[in-house]
Amino acid sequence: FSKCWRYARAGLHEPNQWPEADPAYPEVAFVGRSNVGKSSLLNQICNFGTIAAVSSKPGRTKHAAWYRNRKVHLDIIDMPGYGHADRAKVFGPEALAFVKARTSLKAVYILIDARHGFKWTDHEWLAELGNEGPRKQVILTKCDMVAPNKLIQIASLARSDLEQFKRVDHKLFLCSSVWKSGMHDIRADIVRRTNL
């Protein structure tokens, strides 16, 4: 998995500004509530220091950004977060519309903060998506901040919450951008899903 470069940014509410879907570059997207660590994970996955801006203040990522891996031939999209104050209203429906409409999108990774688990906004988002869009996969982030026994509890709760949703994989990925753990499995999954 070689390095990725950002090659496009676009507001999700302007479909005419989305980069044109390219069949040679299947896409996966990182979505989730604000501040769960989407941009941080992307920086780790893309193997190139800090290319996506990270912030302790929720709502940092305001545009969707496309990161291209030329060697493996895929794009990873860092999405603005949903479920935070006013921004939820702005980004939630647009991210949904994007996921539903984007034909080149092969997988959506839903990131969940391991400290807080599966929240109502995640539930709403997934319910709203229903059967549409590609397969979904859940990643628990910030696992370094949770004691192992608590992590087991949160993971099994999230797993049972997810059972009600269609097209969501039951297998959870666990990761930490601080420990740089879990990256190998996530990269392998991204490659597998974009090579179908």
Ligand code: GTP
């Ligand atoms: P928005 O763009 O606002 O939706 O946020 P985001 O989901 O992109 O989160 P971002 O990557 O900006 O990270 C938010 C905060 O969480 C930052 O302060 C990060 O340093 C911190 N953070 C992200 N991942 C981890 C992790 O694995 N462990 C720890 N301890 N902190 C993390």
Ligand code: MG
């Ligand atoms: Mg971000």
